[in-house]
Amino acid sequence: MITKLSLCCGPLLLSLCLYSGAWSQLPAASPNSPPDHRYKADILLVVAHPDDDSLAAPYLAKAIYEEHKHVSVIYGTRGDAGGNAVGNEQAASLGAVREIEGRRALASMGILDVWFLDAPDTPGQDVLHSLETWGHGASLEKVVRLVRLTRPEVILTWLPVYVAGENHDDHQAAGVLATEAFDLAGDPVAFPEQLAAPRDRTSIGNYGEGLRPWQAKKIYYFSDATHFEFLEGRGPQYKTSDVSPSKGVSYATIATNAWMSDKSQLPPNQTDLKKYLDQYLSEPVRFVLGKSLVNGSTTGDIFEGIVPGSIAYVRAHGYEPAVRENLSIELGGPWAYYREFWRAHKLEHLSQLLSPETALGGPENTVWVPLLIHNDTDAARQVTLQAVLPPGWTEKPGPMIYTVGAHDAYPVQVNLVADSSQKSSWQKITWTADADGHSIGSLTLRVHVNYNGVPQ
Numbered sequence: 001m002i003t004k005l006s007l008c009c010g011p012l013l014l015s016l017c018l019y020s021g022a023w024s025q026l027p028a029a030s031p032n033s034p035p036d037h038r039y040k041a042d043i044l045l046v047v048a049h050p051d052d053d054s055l056a057a058p059y060l061a062k063a064i065y066e067e068h069k070h071v072s073v074i075y076g077t078r079g080d081a082g083g084n085a086v087g088n089e090q091a092a093s094l095g096a097v098r099e100i101e102g103r104r105a106l107a108s109m110g111i112l113d114v115w116f117l118d119a120p121d122t123p124g125q126d127v128l129h130s131l132e133t134w135g136h137g138a139s140l141e142k143v144v145r146l147v148r149l150t151r152p153e154v155i156l157t158w159l160p161v162y163v164a165g166e167n168h169d170d171h172q173a174a175g176v177l178a179t180e181a182f183d184l185a186g187d188p189v190a191f192p193e194q195l196a197a198p199r200d201r202t203s204i205g206n207y208g209e210g211l212r213p214w215q216a217k218k219i220y221y222f223s224d225a226t227h228f229e230f231l232e233g234r235g236p237q238y239k240t241s242d243v244s245p246s247k248g249v250s251y252a253t254i255a256t257n258a259w260m261s262d263k264s265q266l267p268p269n270q271t272d273l274k275k276y277l278d279q280y281l282s283e284p285v286r287f288v289l290g291k292s293l294v295n296g297s298t299t300g301d302i303f304e305g306i307v308p309g310s311i312a313y314v315r316a317h318g319y320e321p322a323v324r325e326n327l328s329i330e331l332g333g334p335w336a337y338y339r340e341f342w343r344a345h346k347l348e349h350l351s352q353l354l355s356p357e358t359a360l361g362g363p364e365n366t367v368w369v370p371l372l373i374h375n376d377t378d379a380a381r382q383v384t385l386q387a388v389l390p391p392g393w394t395e396k397p398g399p400m401i402y403t404v405g406a407h408d409a410y411p412v413q414v415n416l417v418a419d420s421s422q423k424s425s426w427q428k429i430t431w432t433a434d435a436d437g438h439s440i441g442s443l444t445l446r447v448h449v450n451y452n453g454v455p456q
């Protein structure tokens with residue numbers, strides 16, 4: 001439309017107004033496709049093996065049936081390295097069996113959105129082992145993709161801490177990847193190819209994945225430790241004996257019914273099975289609040305403070321070198337990694353959960369302990385390391401002098417054998433380190449003299 005104003009103005013404005021008139025007659029672009037709402041999750045559970053979901057299942061049942069939450073699941077592996085209580089199927093065939101067992105268990109609670117990272121089941125206790133065999137980078141890329149696709153409000157996963165218990169390295173790897181993905185999925189520089197818009201989504205051969213960045217609001221952890229006191233007050237707990245108003249049975253019953261699909265992992269004998277289930281389901285589901293980007297208390301309900309809609313990306317702290325001077329010692333391997341990991345992801349409070357601990361690393365009462373001797377001086381230095389062992393224990397190597405290069409760290413691998421008469425007790429080992437006749441530090445590791453069936 002040509003306005004009165006333009007009629008009494010000069011030729012330039014008149015031509016602009018004519019263009020303006022032309023714009024109103026242009027066709028409207030089709031609306032941008034929103035994210036696929038079918039996959040929008042309230043809860044994304046990131047675990048390692050089919051049946052890992054059973055630990056959180058009583059809470060998931062409550063969230064699904066009473067709160068109508070949409071739950072999606074990522075399994076890191078198909079559990080292809082376990083034993084088989086049903087038949088001879090092993091390795092890849094066992095993985096094929098367990099994939100369906102896991103899908104059936106989850107489907108019984110209405111969970112249908114289930115993905116596998118295709119990582120190899122890696123029995124062990126050192127998270128660095130699983131991160132190596134899983135292909136850390138490729139697996140992280142997949143988890144970030146699925147966070148962006150499912151846009152969860154909350155991520156639930158295994159605790160990324162070394163604990164005395166099953167302490168499965170695959171569980172810990174799932175916790176590490178879920179934490180990293182929590183911090184990366186909202187970052188458009190991370191895996192940007194997942195965010196590029198396809199040139200023509202209705203055509204073939206597109207390369208942009210067309211996802212959007214997503215910042216989840218909270219991340220919670222649960223643990224496979226054999227002791228629970230350190231979890232008290234760290235997050236919400238849900239009683240498994242509570243009865244579901246909509247189903248008329250306990251959440252433990254719903255979880256048990258789901259768990260029955262995981263037959264290859266359950267004791268075939270009914271008496272043993274009952275004992276096994278009673279042991280797990282007599283405990284509440286205990287969560288540790290990892291971090292929350294919304295209001296709410298540590299022990300409040302998982303959805304406390306969560307309102308619909310997206311929130312802005314929150315940058316994690318990121319890695320910063322620890323300040324160290326002169327000579328020092330610390331526990332190495334997974335313990336050293338976690339110290340840096342927690343700081344980089346603003347999870348320092350996880351370092352307060354436990355003093356360093358382990359259970360036995362093998363059926364022969366063995367314990368592996370990696371130590372690091374740091375030399376942050378400008379010259380090579382000699383450090384004497386010796387251990388104070390519980391009675392009846394042996395170690396290899398024994399007391400020794402290590403030459404540590406300037407600005408280097410010497411990785412010491414200690415192998416211990418516990419006294420089997422101390423079974424199920426807690427024992428302490430202390431290492432002291434000296435240089436030039438002066439102490440440079442000491443450290444203590446407590447050991448639960450118990451083997452849980454997973455090698456260190």
Ligand SMILES: [Zn+2]
Binds near residue numbers: 048049051168171
């Ligand atoms: Zn597992």
